[in-house]
Amino acid sequence: MSEGDPGIGRRYLQETRYTRAGLGERGRVYPRGEPYKHYPAASMRVKLNPEAGRRPQDLWECLKRRRSLRQYRERPLTQEELAALLWATQGISLAVRNFLFRTAPSAGALYPVETYLAVLRVEGLEPGIWHFHVPEFSLELLSAGHYGPALAAACLSQNFMATAAVDFIWTGILNRCQWKYRERAIRYLFLDAGHICQNLMLAATALGLGCCPVGAFFDEEVERLVGVDGEEEVSLYLAAVGPL
Numbered sequence: 001m002s003e004g005d006p007g008i009g010r011r012y013l014q015e016t017r018y019t020r021a022g023l024g025e026r027g028r029v030y031p032r033g034e035p036y037k038h039y040p041a042a043s044m045r046v047k048l049n050p051e052a053g054r055r056p057q058d059l060w061e062c063l064k065r066r067r068s069l070r071q072y073r074e075r076p077l078t079q080e081e082l083a084a085l086l087w088a089t090q091g092i093s094l095a096v097r098n099f100l101f102r103t104a105p106s107a108g109a110l111y112p113v114e115t116y117l118a119v120l121r122v123e124g125l126e127p128g129i130w131h132f133h134v135p136e137f138s139l140e141l142l143s144a145g146h147y148g149p150a151l152a153a154a155c156l157s158q159n160f161m162a163t164a165a166v167d168f169i170w171t172g173i174l175n176r177c178q179w180k181y182r183e184r185a186i187r188y189l190f191l192d193a194g195h196i197c198q199n200l201m202l203a204a205t206a207l208g209l210g211c212c213p214v215g216a217f218f219d220e221e222v223e224r225l226v227g228v229d230g231e232e233e234v235s236l237y238l239a240a241v242g243p244l
């Protein structure tokens with residue numbers, strides 16, 4: 001970076017500002033991506049009950065009790081607990097025409113964030129990397145195996161990723177948002193992921209589970225683990241969840 005150059009981050013923020021004079025550069029056209037991802041060739045699929053596992057809890061108490069927690073007990077998560085967590089993050093709460101509105105908001109209802117799970121200890125689910133199929137509320141097995149240590153290593157040796165029961169891995173699909181918002185879309189990817197993670201943390205709190213967000217990771221290693229290219233689909237954010 002040369003002297004006087006504000007740096008790529010500050011330049012990005014400056015160049016993607018909406019002003020009264022215009023809503024950013026209009027030149028580039030991006031293809032419209034698919035609204036959600038699906039792995040028809042997955043070696044196993046498990047349908048979950050979107051209404052399972054919920055427990056009535058006081059929202060204000062959950063907001064107060066929510067903490068980033070990094071120590072978990074060894075008991076496995078139940079499928080009902082996992083279903084409740086997934087529903088809180090990306091469950092469909094309203095279907096209107098082609099729009100499947102979800103529990104977390106998304107800029108323009110474009111939902112560019114995809115959810116993958118590294119399942120380490122969940123009753124009745126093979127350990128491995130799974131993809132969450134939103135409209136079916138099902139999990140698609142992408143790769144069976146014990147990925148805790150590899151994921152912890154990819155997260156700068158944060159070992160709680162390997163002692164958790166399940167790790168959420170969120171990626172962003174650029175075209176799904178850029179066809180509409182072009183360069184400003186990148187801001188929205190991260191905002192969307194933040195909403196999703198907060199929903200996860202509040203749901204985990206309501207279920208008496210521990211949860212910790214993770215923004216420190218080697219992007220390429222995470223992308224390799226979930227099998228995405230790191231260009232059109234990039235790693236955004238992760239979170240560990242486990243019993244307390």
Ligand SMILES: Cc1cc2nc3c(=O)[nH]c(=O)nc-3n(C[C@H](O)[C@H](O)[C@H](O)COP(=O)(O)O)c2cc1C
Nearest residue numbers: 066067068069070155158212213214215216217237
């Ligand atoms: C964007 C973001 C990235 C974070 N990354 C990590 C991380 O890589 N490792 C970690 O242990 N905690 C991480 N955290 C958790 C913060 O350390 C935690 O939210 C902060 O210390 C405040 O504590 P609280 O969440 O208990 O209120 C992250 C939080 C956010 C919002």
